[in-house]
Amino acid sequence: MTTSHDDLPGTAESYWMATAPGTERPRPDTDSTADVVVIGAGMAGLSTAWELTRAGRSVVVMEADRIAAGVSGYTTAKLTAAHSLVYERLRRTRGNQGARHYAHSQQAAVERVVSIATELGVDCDLERSSALTFTTDQEQRATFEAEAQAAAEAGLDARFVTDTDLPFAVCAAVEVAQQAQFHPRKYLLALADDITAQGGLIYERARVTGLSEGSPCKVTTEQGVTITAKDVIVATHYPVFDRALHFARLSPRRELVVAAPIPVDEAPKHMYVTDDMGKRSVRTAPLDESRRLLVVTGESFTPGTGDSHQRFLRLDRWMHDHFPVGQTAYRWAAQDNDVSDGVPLVGHFHPGARHVYVATGFGGWGMSGGAMAGQLLASLVTGAQPEWAELYDPRRLWSTLREAPALLKQQIEVARHFVGDRAKTTHVDSVAEIAPGSGAVVRVEGRRCAVYRDEDGTAHALSARCTHLGCLVSFNEAETAWECPCHGSRFGIDGEVLHGPAQRPLSPRKI
Numbered sequence: 001m002t003t004s005h006d007d008l009p010g011t012a013e014s015y016w017m018a019t020a021p022g023t024e025r026p027r028p029d030t031d032s033t034a035d036v037v038v039i040g041a042g043m044a045g046l047s048t049a050w051e052l053t054r055a056g057r058s059v060v061v062m063e064a065d066r067i068a069a070g071v072s073g074y075t076t077a078k079l080t081a082a083h084s085l086v087y088e089r090l091r092r093t094r095g096n097q098g099a100r101h102y103a104h105s106q107q108a109a110v111e112r113v114v115s116i117a118t119e120l121g122v123d124c125d126l127e128r129s130s131a132l133t134f135t136t137d138q139e140q141r142a143t144f145e146a147e148a149q150a151a152a153e154a155g156l157d158a159r160f161v162t163d164t165d166l167p168f169a170v171c172a173a174v175e176v177a178q179q180a181q182f183h184p185r186k187y188l189l190a191l192a193d194d195i196t197a198q199g200g201l202i203y204e205r206a207r208v209t210g211l212s213e214g215s216p217c218k219v220t221t222e223q224g225v226t227i228t229a230k231d232v233i234v235a236t237h238y239p240v241f242d243r244a245l246h247f248a249r250l251s252p253r254r255e256l257v258v259a260a261p262i263p264v265d266e267a268p269k270h271m272y273v274t275d276d277m278g279k280r281s282v283r284t285a286p287l288d289e290s291r292r293l294l295v296v297t298g299e300s301f302t303p304g305t306g307d308s309h310q311r312f313l314r315l316d317r318w319m320h321d322h323f324p325v326g327q328t329a330y331r332w333a334a335q336d337n338d339v340s341d342g343v344p345l346v347g348h349f350h351p352g353a354r355h356v357y358v359a360t361g362f363g364g365w366g367m368s369g370g371a372m373a374g375q376l377l378a379s380l381v382t383g384a385q386p387e388w389a390e391l392y393d394p395r396r397l398w399s400t401l402r403e404a405p406a407l408l409k410q411q412i413e414v415a416r417h418f419v420g421d422r423a424k425t426t427h428v429d430s431v432a433e434i435a436p437g438s439g440a441v442v443r444v445e446g447r448r449c450a451v452y453r454d455e456d457g458t459a460h461a462l463s464a465r466c467t468h469l470g471c472l473v474s475f476n477e478a479e480t481a482w483e484c485p486c487h488g489s490r491f492g493i494d495g496e497v498l499h500g501p502a503q504r505p506l507s508p509r510k511i
Contacts, residue, residue, distance in 0.1 A: 008309065008478060009316040009328035014074045015259050015285070015293060018330065020185040023066050023192075025204040028225045034060040034201070036381060037219050037229040039208045042072035043184065043366055044359040045235035046191045047374025050116070053198040055382050060227055061192075061200065062219065064207035064236075064497070068188035071237045071366065071499075074334045076257065076281055076297045077184045078271050079113055079367045081106035082131035082158075082176035085143065085275075087150035089342065094391065096153065101388035102343070103154035109371035110180055117187060120194055124186040125286055130270040132164060134173035137276065144172035151176060165269050166282075168322055181271055181283050184367060209503050211241050213356050231381050234349060234358045235373070237366075238337055238488060238500045242468075246345060246394065250337040250361055252488025254303045255279065257332050258316045259295045260325035267292040280318065294325050297334065303499075304485030308333070308478035333479060335488065335499055336364040345394035346373045347380065357381070358394055431459050431511055439475035439482070439493070448472060449509045450482050452493040462495045462506040473506070482506065 011018070038049045041063035049059045061067075081103055090099040117126050135144060144160060151158035157177040164170055192202055210220035217232045239246045262284065272282040281297035296319045299311035316328055339345060339361035346369075349356040357377050362369035372392075379386055390396070431451050434440050439452035441464045448464040450473050462482070464472050471486035481498060482491040489502035496505050 008312050008331065009258055010260070010331040011329065012331055012479075014257075014332040015295070015330045016075070016077065016183060016185040017069065017073045020183070020189060023069075023189070023204065025063075025067065025202050027205045027223070028062075028203045028221060028227070031226045031228070032060070033216075033228045034058045035229060036060070036231045036233065037062060037217070037227050038233040038235060039219065039240070040064075040070075040233075040235035040237065041067035041192070041202065041204075042070050042235065042237060043075075043188065043370030044237075044362075044373040045233065046188050046195065047371050048233050048235060048359070048377045049195050049200055049202075050191050051374045051378035052381060053195050053200045055378055057381070059195065059200040060229070061195070061202040062206045062208050062221070062227070063202070063204050066204050067192055067202060068185045071335055072188060072370070073185050074257070074332050075184055075366060076283060076295060076334065077285075077367060078131065078179070078181055078281070078283055078365075079110050079371075080131040080176065080179035080271065080365070081110060081156060081368060082133060082151070082174070082179060083363070083365045084133050084273055085147050085174075086342070087154050087156075088143075088147045091150045091154075093341070094343075098391055099150060099154040101391045103151065103156050105372050105376070105386070105388045105391070106365075106368045107156060107178075109368040109375065110178075112375060113182070113187070113367075113371050114180060116191070117182070120190050122187055122190040124183045124190065126180060126182040126187075127286075128178065128180050130175050130177045131179040132161070132173045132175045132270055132272050134164065134166070134170040134272060134274050135276055136169070136171055136274070138171045141172045144174055148174045164272070166272060167266070167324070175270075179271065181285070183285065207497075207503070208240065211356070213353065215355065217355050231355045231357070233377055233381075234356065236500055237335075237360065239349075239358055239360050240500045240503050241349075242501065246358070246360060249340045249345070250487070251340070252303055253300050253336050253338055253364070254488075255297050255301075255334050255336070255364070256299045256308065256312055256315050257295060257297045257330075257334060258312065258319055258328055259293050259330040260319060260328045261287055261291045262294040262323060262325045264290055264292055266324050267294065277318065293329070294319065294323055302485055303335065303488045303490060304474040304476070304483035308476050312478055334364075335490075336366065337361050337488070338363045344369050344373070344392055346376050346392040347389060347394050349394065351395045431461075434459065438477055441472060441474070444509070444511050447509070449511060450475070450506065451511065452480075454493075459511060460493055461509040461511040462491070463509055464506075466502055467497075467504040467506065468500075468502040
């Protein structure tokens, strides 16, 4: 068994992470109190914390790793209310009012980010542009005409078009004007600085492992520090507490990203997305006077399934085949969660919750979704409730029947991995067969171990069972990580948690 990353394109790093400063915030070392604890410091968490500090609340933000360095540091960073083909579906499932509420709340989120960036004087490469959803399939024309009409009737500046500034022909597109794109990490770091300037506290390397709901609530870190607060916001992308069973309504999805310089006069002026070809998303970012960075996303897959190596190569080939780009500069991956009924879960954590709130399930649109969540959650905590709050309410049990087919499909897939992966024979029979720089699940003395062999030949063995619900992990060679195909938890080669819902690392094993 051999592996090599030599043919993978670009540097294995997010452009947003590579071009913004690192952070070094303290870890909490004593118990304390606050009005609100926000768990998670990505777009949703920091947006919520900022809104609450501006509303006069004392806020503590708890981040398991580094702020703005999780999903929000690896996004495509489109800031838009144009979420692919969403409005015709919303009109059918939520009615005209539901579609209008979605459009209003998402567009308001776009404008909120623009307003905050202007108020704080943030240099975050913010640019206004149109967002277009397109297809190259002529048979989809009627679908796109209906979507354009639905989006316009929902209140967006939307229209049906067939001409774009892409360097290839499309058969149909929905264009929504007055959207935006930006550098998410520069924006979020400025937001964090303003939160602390307003008296808020932000902690890093402060993984929360305990939550006690009550009056007041208590959150506890893995080091044993407790923060007491009236209200708690769970904004960890995938909720780290299972008491609401949100994991049954969420499907994790991973998408790859490649980026390369392109001459300014040949760069697309707008943002694009299509579900054709395994999904493709296109935008640009400023580099210098003569060049922009073309950012292309696609190759959607469930974590822990398939070959990321070949997917990276396929996505990179598509970019070079369709655009006059230079050598690929960066590659990275983003992770998203899709809700079974297609609308994010933002509001009270579960039917019995009074002071605990959640924000999750943004389905690939976490920049506008996170800003929307910040406005909504801050309103709920301070006693207000926008007219569109019910649309996002996680307690919307009335949609259970509508969700049933999607929920059943998700649970069948989870059961397939939970049972089927255990029945499989491993693709290597012994640790000795694992080549340097690769990993595999191997049965050792009757137990399945997740074994990675580093470039020096040293083998690192871990339990192969995800610490969330016990599914077997799989190795992602292109990203050097262990991934769970059931609910998307990801672990480093030392077992550390990279993505939830898992809270505990994979245990080391002796081999």
